[in-house]
Amino acid sequence: MRVAIVHYWLVSMRGGEKVVEALCDMYPDADIFTLVYDESRVSEKIRKHKVTTSFLQRIPGAIKAYQSLLPLMPFALESFDLTDYDLIISSESGPAKGIIPPPHATHVCYCHSPMRYLWDHYHFYRSHAGLASRLMLPVLAPLLRSWDVSTSLRVDRFVANSHHVSDRISKYYRRPATVLHPPVSVDDFTPSAVIDDFYLCAGQLIPYKRIDLAVEAFTRMNRKLVVIGEGKEMERLKRAAGPTITFLGRAPFAVLKEKLSRCRALIFPGEEDFGIVPVEAMASGRPVIAYGSGGALETVVPGLSGMLFGEQSVEGLIKAVRDFEENEHLFHPEALRAHAGQFSLRNFMVGMQAIIDEELMMRKTVQHRRDYNIAAMQRAFEAQLPALVTEPRSATLQ
Incomplete structure (x- = not known):
């Protein structure tokens, strides 16, 4: 099974990146896809993986000013070719779930938050933004919200990092979410x-x-x-x-x-x-x-x-x-x-693996049921073939 981890951007080590580290522990052969990447500011654990960046990486200054590139992010995410992957885990906040998964793949989204600056914190962000952002947001935000909602349908299973986030996923995407708190390296502290x-x-x-x-x-x-x-x-x-x-x-x-x-x-x-x-x-x-x-x-x-x-x-x-x-x-x-x-980190990894295994099994069961139903319909059709054969005409038109 080929696994892809999609994270919004890798330019520092905060809570979202700790989740990526835990996913790397779970899937040591996984490939990582991200919008922009600053190798010097992430952990060695992440650097060990193959990291693919979007075309935003090639824009001068993108690593520092990545948030100003929000209008381009949908195009950048959809440019990732994930055809060869069987399991896609998106780490969503920035966005990340907007990739185009292949039909055969299972897409599990671990959601830290629906994009705050488009939804519940929109007015707060706009009031604290610079002049250009205050002018552009009212024009861009409705388009980005529509894209954000439509891409939620590309996710097979949502996992929320808290009940607070689960409620927002239900409100904005009308999708249920399993709650699994993010990993905290509690043993690192004394x-x-x-x-x-x-x-x-x-x-x-x-x-x-x-x-x-x-x-x-x-x-x-x-x-x-x-x-x-x-x-x-x-x-x-x-x-x-x-x-x-x-x-x-x-x-x-x-x-x-x-x-x-x-x-x-x-x-x-x-x-x-x-x-x-x-x-x-x-x-x-x-x-x-x-x-x-x-x-x-x-x-x-x-x-x-x-x-x-x-x-x-x-x-x-x-x-x-x-x-x-x-x-x-x-x-x-x-x-x-x-x-x-x-x-703890262990509780997160056990819980996340159980959710992923459950979703993979569910999709496998649905596929088997679909294959069985198609086979049954084909047998029924073949059984009716004799009755559908047209009888030869008894007379010839003059």
Whole structure:
């Protein structure tokens, strides 16, 4: 069985790329297809595979400005020739499911999210975009939405990374989805015996992550906050930050691991589809203070693994931090690590393999049933042939 893994773009190592790594472990001979590829910014595990890029790769500056090429992505995805593959696994968020699968192939889509900038976050993205994007999006978005919905019919089985995403797949694509949480390398993280007096934010510095709420809240409270990550919001956040806010930029894994294990708590103020960093914090024995929406509702259990706040505002976050500090003694590293264990890499791989095997067997059963029905119809037709033969005429017309 020849296997193809289709991922939207490979230009960094975040949650989606961790899923690709797990799929590479499951199918070590699989080929990878992606829109654009920066070999220097992905893991050795991914680099070991044959990676095929689209024509977007040849556009100057595409690796850094790939998101501006959104109108070309449907054409790029449909240009991939997957004729020789039996199993296609698309890792969808950017998009990726829009490939054209051959009739005989099984297409399983692991969906991190329907494209946020076309659907539920459309107005937020547009309001934070540059002038050109604000002008073009109202023209392009309806066309891209139509393409996005139509390509959902090219998928045989949807797998969602959370119930939150499953609900959006049902809403926008009218398709059911099996929920399987993404893999988290929980064994890579360990608790620390020393807890320092700071809170932590980690992730891309982009608008919908709402790191701005944390920066303003901790500036107001005069409490220490360490921010790990890079993105277009960096300069704006630095200008708004007070002296208690520290920006580390894109930190090595060793630094992230240390900060996760020694912070008082992870601050998670945005709405995420799932959110891997909170689980990494729990695996490090530290609780999470999260906005109570999206994937956080599936990982943050109040009183066990963290606290949730209902109002996505500076005031709501400040209140949550103060409530946490009154109850900080209730959180235990052992309980947090045990809770994080359910999101392990092994559980993901076992669950994904079971889903794929089930879908392959289902398609095989349907094919056998179709072949049987065709054979039965042919036998019935052949049995009727004698009655359908025209009798010779008894007289000749004069």
